[in-house]
Amino acid sequence: MTNRQVVLTSRPQGVAQAENFAIVERSVPRLKVGQILVSNRFLSVEPAMRGWIADTAGYARPVEIGSVMRALAVGEIIDSRHPEYHAGDIVTGWFGWQTHAAVGADAIVRRVTETDLPLSLALGVLGINGVTAHLALTLIGEPVAGDTVVVSTAAGSVGSAVGQIARILGCRTVGIAGGPAKVAQCRSIFGYDAAIDYKAAGWEAAISDACPDGANVYFDNTAGPISDAVHPLLAIGARIVVCGTAAIPAWTPWPSGPRVERHLLVKRARMQGFVIFDHMDRYADSVPQLATWVRSGQLRYQEEILEGIEACPDALAGLYRGENTGKRVVRL
Amino acid sequence: MTNRQVVLTSRPQGVAQAENFAIVERSVPRLKVGQILVSNRFLSVEPAMRGWIADTAGYARPVEIGSVMRALAVGEIIDSRHPEYHAGDIVTGWFGWQTHAAVGADAIVRRVTETDLPLSLALGVLGINGVTAHLALTLIGEPVAGDTVVVSTAAGSVGSAVGQIARILGCRTVGIAGGPAKVAQCRSIFGYDAAIDYKAAGWEAAISDACPDGANVYFDNTAGPISDAVHPLLAIGARIVVCGTAAIPAWTPWPSGPRVERHLLVKRARMQGFVIFDHMDRYADSVPQLATWVRSGQLRYQEEILEGIEACPDALAGLYRGENTGKRVVRL
Numbered sequence: 001m002t003n004r005q006v007v008l009t010s011r012p013q014g015v016a017q018a019e020n021f022a023i024v025e026r027s028v029p030r031l032k033v034g035q036i037l038v039s040n041r042f043l044s045v046e047p048a049m050r051g052w053i054a055d056t057a058g059y060a061r062p063v064e065i066g067s068v069m070r071a072l073a074v075g076e077i078i079d080s081r082h083p084e085y086h087a088g089d090i091v092t093g094w095f096g097w098q099t100h101a102a103v104g105a106d107a108i109v110r111r112v113t114e115t116d117l118p119l120s121l122a123l124g125v126l127g128i129n130g131v132t133a134h135l136a137l138t139l140i141g142e143p144v145a146g147d148t149v150v151v152s153t154a155a156g157s158v159g160s161a162v163g164q165i166a167r168i169l170g171c172r173t174v175g176i177a178g179g180p181a182k183v184a185q186c187r188s189i190f191g192y193d194a195a196i197d198y199k200a201a202g203w204e205a206a207i208s209d210a211c212p213d214g215a216n217v218y219f220d221n222t223a224g225p226i227s228d229a230v231h232p233l234l235a236i237g238a239r240i241v242v243c244g245t246a247a248i249p250a251w252t253p254w255p256s257g258p259r260v261e262r263h264l265l266v267k268r269a270r271m272q273g274f275v276i277f278d279h280m281d282r283y284a285d286s287v288p289q290l291a292t293w294v295r296s297g298q299l300r301y302q303e304e305i306l307e308g309i310e311a312c313p314d315a316l317a318g319l320y321r322g323e324n325t326g327k328r329v330v331r332l
Numbered sequence: 333m334t335n336r337q338v339v340l341t342s343r344p345q346g347v348a349q350a351e352n353f354a355i356v357e358r359s360v361p362r363l364k365v366g367q368i369l370v371s372n373r374f375l376s377v378e379p380a381m382r383g384w385i386a387d388t389a390g391y392a393r394p395v396e397i398g399s400v401m402r403a404l405a406v407g408e409i410i411d412s413r414h415p416e417y418h419a420g421d422i423v424t425g426w427f428g429w430q431t432h433a434a435v436g437a438d439a440i441v442r443r444v445t446e447t448d449l450p451l452s453l454a455l456g457v458l459g460i461n462g463v464t465a466h467l468a469l470t471l472i473g474e475p476v477a478g479d480t481v482v483v484s485t486a487a488g489s490v491g492s493a494v495g496q497i498a499r500i501l502g503c504r505t506v507g508i509a510g511g512p513a514k515v516a517q518c519r520s521i522f523g524y525d526a527a528i529d530y531k532a533a534g535w536e537a538a539i540s541d542a543c544p545d546g547a548n549v550y551f552d553n554t555a556g557p558i559s560d561a562v563h564p565l566l567a568i569g570a571r572i573v574v575c576g577t578a579a580i581p582a583w584t585p586w587p588s589g590p591r592v593e594r595h596l597l598v599k600r601a602r603m604q605g606f607v608i609f610d611h612m613d614r615y616a617d618s619v620p621q622l623a624t625w626v627r628s629g630q631l632r633y634q635e636e637i638l639e640g641i642e643a644c645p646d647a648l649a650g651l652y653r654g655e656n657t658g659k660r661v662v663r664l
Contacts, residue, residue: 223593242596256588261555264574265605272604273597 001028005068006097006312008053014250015320016053021069021313028100031081036108038091038101040075044123045306045315045328047156047246060277069097069312074112074122090115092122097312099332110284114291118303124157124327125294125301128276131286132243133161136274137219138169140241145170147216148235150207151192152226153246155182155302157327160190161290162219164299167191171217174210176203176226178322189300204229214238222247224257231263240271302326333360337400338429338644340385346582347652348385353401353645360432363413368440370423370433372407376455377638377647377660379488379578388583392609401429401644406444406454422447424454429644431664442616446623450635456489456659457626457633460608463618464575465493468606469551470501472573477502479548480567482539483524484558485578487514487634489659492522493622494551496631499523503549506542508535508558510654521632536561546570554579556589563595572603634658 002025009022031037052070055062063070073095077087082105085091093108095101112122124130136158143149149166153159154175163173163186175192177183178199186195194210196203207229214235220227224247234240248255264271276283293299304326306315311330319328334357341354363369384402387394395402405427409417414437417423425440427433444454456462475481481498485491486507495505495518507524509515510531518527526542528535539561546567552559556579566572580587596603608615625631636658638647643662651660 220593223591227593242593245593245597248591248594251594254590257591258586259555259580259589260592260603261552261559261574261577261605262580262583263605264603265577265607268605268607268610270602270604271592271596272602273593273595273600275597275600278600 001100002026003028003098003100004309005099006309008063008065008067008069011055011062011065012053015050015317017317018314020053023309023313029102031079031102033081034104035080035102036077036082036085036091036105037079038073038075038093038095038103039078040073040095040099040101040332042074042120042123043097043309043312043330043332044072044127045312045319045330046072046128047244047319049316050320070094071097072109072123072128073097073101074119074127075101090119092127097309097330099309109280110287114287117291117294120303120305120329120331121294121301123329124303125161125299126287126290129157129327130161130290130299130301131283132274132276133158134165134286134290135276135279135282136241136243137162137165137217139279140272140274141217141219141239143169143171143217147171148174148211148213149217149219150174150176150211150215150230150233151219151221152176152230153221153244154192154195155185155190156221157301158243159219159221160185160301161299163190163192165293166217167193168293168298174207174215176207176230181325185302189302198226208233217241219243224248228258231258231260234263234267234269236267236269238267238269240269242271242273304328306330308332333432334358335360335430335432336641337431338641340395340397340399340401343387343394343397344385347382347649349649350646352385355641355645361434363411363434365413366436367412367434368409368414368417368423368437369411370405370407370425370427370435371410372405372427372431372433372664374406374452374455375429375641375644375662375664376404376459377644377651377662378404378460379576379651381648382652402426403429404441404455404460405429405433406451406459407433422451424459429641429662431641441612442619446619449623449626452635452637452661452663453626453633455661456635457493457631458619458622461489461659462493462622462631462633463615464606464608465490466497466618466622467608467611467614468573468575469494469497469549471611472604472606473549473551473571475501475503475549479503480506480543480545481549481551482506482508482543482547482562482565483551483553484508484562485553485576486524486527487517487522488553489633490575491551491553492517492633493631495522495524497625498549499525500625500630506539506547508539508562513657517634521634530558540565549573551575556580560590563590563592566595566599566601568599568601570599570601572601574603574605636660638662640664
């Protein structure tokens with residue numbers, strides 16, 4: 001049986017481009033005891049992959065040159081030498097950008113049991129994006145009914161779930177996104193109380209106008225100028241969830257911005273980083289709650305499905321070109 | 333009876349200088365029902381006074397032009413029209429830079445009961461400085477035995493208490509101070525495991541060398557270049573207590589510095605502002621613990637006593653010139 005793999009062939013300076021990858025064919029190895037063979041159905045494309053590839057200190061060891069690109073995927077087990085997993089089981093986990101994954105059980109994140117919902121959701125709203133939104137918002141953001149919750153990349157896979165969950169919890173939501181199409185999504189699909197286009201003139205004043213009582217929670221996926229505009233609006237006791245830094249193209253040389261200390265002191269505010277990998281023990285408890293909200297229509301999502309493994313090499317660069325219209329997955 | 337008062341006569345651009353104040357004489361007013369008359373013995377001089385005077389949004393309303401300078405003081409009640417306070421009681425509170433204060437009971441922070449210790453300590457290690465150190469370190473810094481705790485303005489009234497309390501709690505302490513005299517105090521009086529002079533060549537590397545396992549807690553009294561050197565050293569899960577911004581001479585125009593978001597994200601670190609006025613309900617519980625440590629010799633302090641109310645107008649500017657050798661108080 002042939003396995004088609006997307007391999008990292010060189011390390012990019014910034015975001016990995018198509019030419020940093022190659023598609024190779026290898027035969028599927030014979031399973032060792034304890035391993036399973038997964039036939040991948042959908043592969044995930046994440047903004048965080050930029051960090052996984054970068055050769056600088058991050059929260060995960062960098063993907064090695066010559067190895068299969070690290071990725072979450074969802075698929076069906078077609079062979080097993082593990083006592084608890086069987087052919088026909090649907091699982092999601094760290095199966096990589098490849099058609100087949102021969103892996104140990106430690107690569108599995110969870111069994112997919114919500115079989116009434118599309119399988120691809122296990123990579124998005126019922127996967128790392130939705131769970132990150134849910135856990136980071138509730139554990140770090142600690143929203144209280146009546147709070148104003150400001151979200152950057154508000155139409156993105158994480159941000160759109162943050163905004164909707166905050167509304168479910170009784171908060172007023174202010175979404176910040178780039179361009180009229182995403183702002184329209186914020187309003188019509190994701191139900192933000194206010195949505196601001198940071199590419200439009202007067203956007204900073206618009207954010208301020210949307211937060212007459214300040215921001216109690218700022219869910220920060222970007223850092224950069226958007227955060228610089230939100231920090232002065234913090235309410236007393238505000239919580240900032242630092243979940244991503246999408247607006248910063250590179251950290252070499254290290255960029256400067258307005259100092260945050262005075263805001264944090266005067267507002268007695270808290271700013272804290274969140275990485276989902278610290279919270280995998282709560283993952284399985286979060287998904288059923290998210291699935292319930294999806295079924296009830298309270299938690300909506302946008303997906304963009306690319307076709308075939310050939311789409312992978314350029315898929316990450318495309319995210320950073322801003323061309324995706326929802327959670328980007330590749331269907332095999 | 334004559335009351336001598338230090339009145340704010342004009343608003344400074346930066347730190348208030350002697351010429352921003354005047355000493356005036358007024359007669360002590362007749363007490364209203366519920367008021368007490370305090371004969372002040374010691375007046376406090378705080379770095380935070382810069383912020384209380386500034387005409388910009390802070391955590392406290394600015395001192396009004398023409399009014400007595402806001403200050404903590406300790407003194408003896410010499411007359412009372414309040415049922416719970418009597419002549420002869422020793423109290424500390426918001427009595428201002430003046431010889432006599434006719435105030436309501438809401439101005440009192442606490443009764444001074446540790447009469448075996450010098451009265452002036454109620455303004456320093458047993459006052460706002462010690463209590464701030466104790467509560468901010470334990471509530472926000474959450475130190476655990478074995479942690480490395482880095483302290484800026486390590487020989488200062490707050491910083492020196494932070495370093496010693498962290499050691500009492502089983503932490504390794506790294507103090508950062510300006511100049512050989514303060515660094516010597518850090519080592520010989522305040523027991524820091526390492527002490528670094530940020531005015532000496534190679535100071536950034538010295539901080540790094542002193543934190544081989546990173547900084548678990550950074551108690552930040554300065555912001556600015558010292559913080560910029562400490563942030564890259566944060567350990568995973570680190571806590572930054574933002575307690576002061578002494579290194580920033582002015583926030584107009586707003587200063588820039590290296591962005592902190594990536595450090596907070598990668599290290600899953602937390603950065604949080606602390607203002608003692610949010611925690612006055614814990615004040616009375618903190619003081620007896622601090623007094624116990626003072627009596628046992630585990631919590632040492634340095635005081636600098638200026639003589640007479642005439643010393644007040646220049647006393648704050650002197651702090652910012654770095655000329656003080658300990659907690660600065662004025663004896664009346």
